[in-house]
Amino acid sequence: MAMPKLLMYLMSVVLLGSKACNSNILGDFAKIFKSVDKTELYVIDAFPTPAQEQDLSKTYIADYKVMEYLPISADEAASLKLAAVNIRNYDALNVKSCPFMAKYAVRFTTAKEQLTYIISPTPCGKTRLVFSANTKIKDKSMDLTPENGLEAAIQKIVEKSIVK
Amino acid sequence: MRKLCYSKAFFIFAALCFTASLLPAQDLFELKFTDKLGVKYKGLLVIFNDTKMYMRIAYNAENMYKVVQVDYSSEHGDTDGSEYLALMGSNPRFITQAGKYGYNPDHLIFLEDQDLPYLTDDPDDSSKLLKAESFRTLSQKDITDAYLREFYASEEADYKALRKMFGLDLSTLHIKKTPPNTYTGATTLHLVIAANTNIGDIGMSCARDQSSLTAEFKGIASSLGIGYKQYLINGDNFTKSAVVSSLSSMVPGPNDIVIFVYRGHGFRWSDQQSAWPQLDMRSSPYTRIDANTALDLDFVFKTIKAKGGRLNIVLGDCCNSSIDITSPITGSEFLAMQANNNYNSDKLRDLFMNYKGSLMATSASPGEVSWANNANGGFFTVSFLQSLREEISYMRDDTADWRDLITNTVNGAKRKSAKGVCSNCTTQNGIYHYDVTPKN
Numbered sequence: 098m099a100m101p102k103l104l105m106y107l108m109s110v111v112l113l114g115s116k117a118c119n120s121n122i123l124g125d126f127a128k129i130f131k132s133v134d135k136t137e138l139y140v141i142d143a144f145p146t147p148a149q150e151q152d153l154s155k156t157y158i159a160d161y162k163v164m165e166y167l168p169i170s171a172d173e174a175a176s177l178k179l180a181a182v183n184i185r186n187y188d189a190l191n192v193k194s195c196p197f198m199a200k201y202a203v204r205f206t207t208a209k210e211q212l213t214y215i216i217s218p219t220p221c222g223k224t225r226l227v228f229s230a231n232t233k234i235k236d237k238s239m240d241l242t243p244e245n246g247l248e249a250a251i252q253k254i255v256e257k258s259i260v261k
Numbered sequence: 262m263r264k265l266c267y268s269k270a271f272f273i274f275a276a277l278c279f280t281a282s283l284l285p286a287q288d289l290f291e292l293k294f295t296d297k298l299g300v301k302y303k304g305l306l307v308i309f310n311d312t313k314m315y316m317r318i319a320y321n322a323e324n325m326y327k328v329v330q331v332d333y334s335s336e337h338g339d340t341d342g343s344e345y346l347a348l349m350g351s352n353p354r355f356i357t358q359a360g361k362y363g364y365n366p367d368h369l370i371f372l373e374d375q376d377l378p379y380l381t382d383d384p385d386d387s388s389k390l391l392k393a394e395s396f397r398t399l400s401q402k403d404i405t406d407a408y409l410r411e412f413y414a415s416e417e418a419d420y421k422a423l424r425k426m427f428g429l430d431l432s433t434l435h436i437k438k439t440p441p442n443t444y445t446g447a448t449t450l451h452l453v454i455a456a457n458t459n460i461g462d463i464g465m466s467c468a469r470d471q472s473s474l475t476a477e478f479k480g481i482a483s484s485l486g487i488g489y490k491q492y493l494i495n496g497d498n499f500t501k502s503a504v505v506s507s508l509s510s511m512v513p514g515p516n517d518i519v520i521f522v523y524r525g526h527g528f529r530w531s532d533q534q535s536a537w538p539q540l541d542m543r544s545s546p547y548t549r550i551d552a553n554t555a556l557d558l559d560f561v562f563k564t565i566k567a568k569g570g571r572l573n574i575v576l577g578d579c580c581n582s583s584i585d586i587t588s589p590i591t592g593s594e595f596l597a598m599q600a601n602n603n604y605n606s607d608k609l610r611d612l613f614m615n616y617k618g619s620l621m622a623t624s625a626s627p628g629e630v631s632w633a634n635n636a637n638g639g640f641f642t643v644s645f646l647q648s649l650r651e652e653i654s655y656m657r658d659d660t661a662d663w664r665d666l667i668t669n670t671v672n673g674a675k676r677k678s679a680k681g682v683c684s685n686c687t688t689q690n691g692i693y694h695y696d697v698t699p700k701n
Contacts, residue, residue, distance in 0.1 A: 143585070144549045160547070188685040192462050193630040194639065195580035196526040196541045196550060220582040220630055221528075223462060238462045242685045 129232075130182050135206040136174035138254060140165040141215070143198045158202045159213050159227040167258050176250045177203055181214060186245035187224075193240055195221035201251050216241075218248055289399040289423075292316070292369070294380055294391055305399075305412045306333075307419070309651065314348070317356065317412035318364075328356040328412055331366040336682060346371040350382075356414065369393075401427055422656040425605075448614065449488035450518045451511055451570070452478045455504050457525030458495045459544040463633050467524040470578070470638040471495060473646055474522055484606060485613055487518075499525070501542040501556050508561070513570035518613055520574045521565055523558065524639055527579025529627060530588035535559055536627050536692060538581040552589035562621040562694075572616055572697070574663075577623035578639040580630040608653040608661040615700045622667050622693035624674055631689050632678050641691060644673030663697045 145160035156163040169177070180186060181203065201216040211229040222241035228234040241247060292304040304318045314333045319326070331350040350366030365382035372379070377396055383389045404427040413420035424430040456471040458464050475491060482489035492507040494500075513519050526541035528550070533539070537559040541550065548554055562575040624631040624641030633639040648669035652661050659665075671691035678686040 145547050147547050190636075191632050191634045191683060191686055192466065193580055194463055194524075194526055194578065194624075194633055195582050195630050196528055196543070196584065197462070197546060198584055220628075221580065221584075225461075240462070240685075243687060 127182055129205065129207055129210060129212050130178055132207045133178060133205045134208060135204075136169065136177055137204045137206075138167045138169050138173075138177065138251065139163045139202045139204070140167065140255075141199055141202045143200065145199070158204060159215055159225075161199055161202060161215060163202075167254055169254055173250070173254050176253075177247075178205065180246040180250045181205070183246055186242055186247045188240040188242050191240065193221055193223070197221065197223050197225070197238075199225075203247075203251070214247070216247065216251065218251075219243070222248065289404065291395070291397055291399055291403075292378070292393055293395045294367075294393045296391065297389070303411070307423075309656065316350070316367075318367075319411050323360040323362065325358060325360050327358070327360060327364075329353050329364045330356055331364075333369075356412075404429070419656065422654075425655045447488060447514070448485075448516045448518065448571075449490055449514065450478060450482045450485075450520065450613070451490045451492070451513055453492040453494070453504075453507055453511070453519070453521040455494040455499065455521075455523045455525065455540065455542070457499050457541075457544055459497065459499065460526070461546075463524075463526070463639075465635040466633040466638045467495075469635070470522075470524045470633075470642040473638065474642065477646055477649070478520060481609065481613065484604075484609060487613075497544065499542060499544040501554055504540075504542065504556060504561070508564050511568065513568050515569055515571060517570040518572045518574075519565050519568065519570040521561055521576065522642065523561075523577045523579060524633075524642060525579055527558075527577060527581055527623075527625075527631065528555075528584045529581055531583050531585055532587045533583075533627075536581075537562075537621070538577055538579055538623055538625070540577065540579060550584065550586060555589075558621070558623055562619070566619045572613070573619040575619075575621040576641070576645060577621075578631060578633075578641040578645075579624060581623060581625040581627050582630050583628060604650065604653045605655050608657075612653060612661040612663065612666070616663055616697050617700055618697035620663060620667060620693065620695055620697050622670065622691055624691045625689040626692055629689050630687060631674075632683065632686050640677040640689065641670065641674040644677065645670040647673055664695055667693050667695065 139158055141158060141161040141163055146157065146162055148160065151157055151160070151162075197217040198221055199215050200218050203214040203216065205212045205214075210232045212232075213227040215225040215227060217223040219241075222243070222245065224239055224241055224247070226237050226239070228236060288308045290306040290308070292306060293302065294304075295301050300320055300322060302318050302320045304316045306314065306316045308314045314335070316331050316333060317328055318331065319328045321327070330353070332352045333348045333350055336347045336349060348369040350368050353364045353366045355364070367380045367382050368384065370379040370381075377393045380391045380393060381389050404423070406424065406429050409420055409423055409429075413423075421430070452475065454471050454474055456467040458468040458471065460467070471493070475493070479489055479491070490511075492511065494503045494507060511519070523540050527538035528541060529538055535557070537557065540556040540558055540561075541554065542556050543550065543554045558575065558577040562573075565573050565575060624639065631639070631641060637643050645666075648666050651657060651669065652666045671693060674689055674691055676682060678689045680686075680688070
């Protein structure tokens with residue numbers, strides 16, 4: 098049975114009156130996005146390569162070999178940033194039992210730190226958040242919701258670069 | 262860790278509305294609340310499964326003692342970043358005399374950071390929102406005949422079933438002579454669990470399922486008085502070779518039961534024809550998927566079946582969605598019974614001792630993903646345990662049957678992943694191969 102809209106409203110009244118502990122499932126690091134200087138998008142290998150096996154002539158992001166760099170405009174960078182902080186793009190509760198198959202990396206850089214989103218696209222939509230060592234924040238994994246905005250923003254850029 | 266944020270009530274409710282993995286299939290909860298007019302209500306919530314539950318609500322009004330029954334369905338999701346679980350009431354009917362006034366069914370709302378649920382009988386009026394005074398799981402010591410009689414008439418079938426479940430019916434307490442089995446010789450239950458407990462995204466849910474499954478089957482073996490052997494492939498030992506080695510070392514006798522459960526990532530090769538998933542036997546993302554790390558569920562089934570045990574059950578709780586890799590060319594084909602009285606031992610015996618054959622099931626059809634969450638475990642495994650408990654329950658009139666059990670498991674996982682219940686999930690439709698027959 099679908100929950101009546103008014104009941105949903107009642108719930109939101111209750112929720113707003115309480116301090117929901119996961120009001121920001123992304124955690125404290127979301128503040129990084131306030132001072133992002135640079136946003137980069139890469140196509141990467143499906144699996145990470147251990148440091149000792151990496152080819153020095155290649156570029157790696159969070160141990161994933163870079164296959165292609167996709168240039169992005171300021172507007173596209175803004176849409177990636179917006180999608181990255183939108184909690185509706187993440188499922189805080191449920192996880193899909195499928196293997197993470199990386200395809201894209203989105204790197205956000207500030208003057209002090211770096212945060213990289215490693216993305217496994219649909220059907221196994223998941224993301225791994227990898228922080229630069231100086232943040233002292235542990236890496237985390239989250240499932241992406243179906244039709245999430247993060248994949249959509251990336252897809253738009255990918256399609257544009259294919260047309261070119 | 263997020264888990265610490267959940268309130269006790271949220272967890273209790275998560276368990277009751279979503280699973281019966283840690284609890285018997287029929288669970289009882291008590292809810293107390295007072296309405297705006299000062300009328301006190303005491304509710305007994307009876308959970309059969311996530312689609313079948315009701316509450317008997319007792320209260321005094323119009324100088325009468327009234328009991329009303331309300332049916333419930335559950336809904337689970339998140340809004341504005343916070344999780345909720347809701348019980349939607351419907352179909353109120355009086356068990357006692359109705360009196361002049363009817364009863365509007367209450368809807369219960371559980372929020373992750375609230376100790377107690379909220380109630381409302383009128384979604385159109387926010388002023389009617391109430392907070393419960395108490396909500397608790399009822400244990401065996403709480404259930405007395407007098408307590409049950411607060412909610413049931415003495416001739417009601419559920420009253421009698423609950424009495425049996427909680428050991429109040431003396432006829433169920435006499436020492437029963439164990440019915441003879443058709444098969445002679447000792448029986449051993451071999452439980453093989455491959456659970457990817459180390460992997461970041463689903464490791465916690467796999468560990469939870471492993472714990473529930475081992476407790477359940479250990480309890481079943483103990484209840485049946487049969488042998489029990491456990492083979493756990495998990496943690497750093499979660500490898501294809503460990504599974505193959507465990508299966509090789511297992512030598513089931515002709516009257517033995519073999520149960521294999523896989524909890525981990527699953528996939529299918531981009532050019533795969535078979536409907537059964539590949540089990541992803543990697544515990545590190547640094548390991549590439551190839552022939553050394555992928556194990557065909559069908560291969561596991563055939564291997565176990567070939568060993569000649571009487572009853573073989575193979576379950577895969579994993580995705581069955583395609584990855585962008587073609588199949589590698591290789592040379593070979595490759596309750597807690599908790600010592601309680603909440604189950605009918607005759608039905609349990611029927612199910613495990615009086616059937617033979619093989620059964621393989623997996624949680625998703627080709628192309629589909631399979632769902633889990635850290636609070637409850639894999640939707641399919643949870644549904645299996647829930648269906649098992651239901652199948653051997655006093656509250657079921659029919660005989661225990663593996664086909665019912667597996668159909669209910671598949672349907673249970675489908676329901677749990679359906680849009681109305683899990684807002685972000687896609688529906689998983691499990692599949693099975695059934696070749697189990699009664700012993701005779």
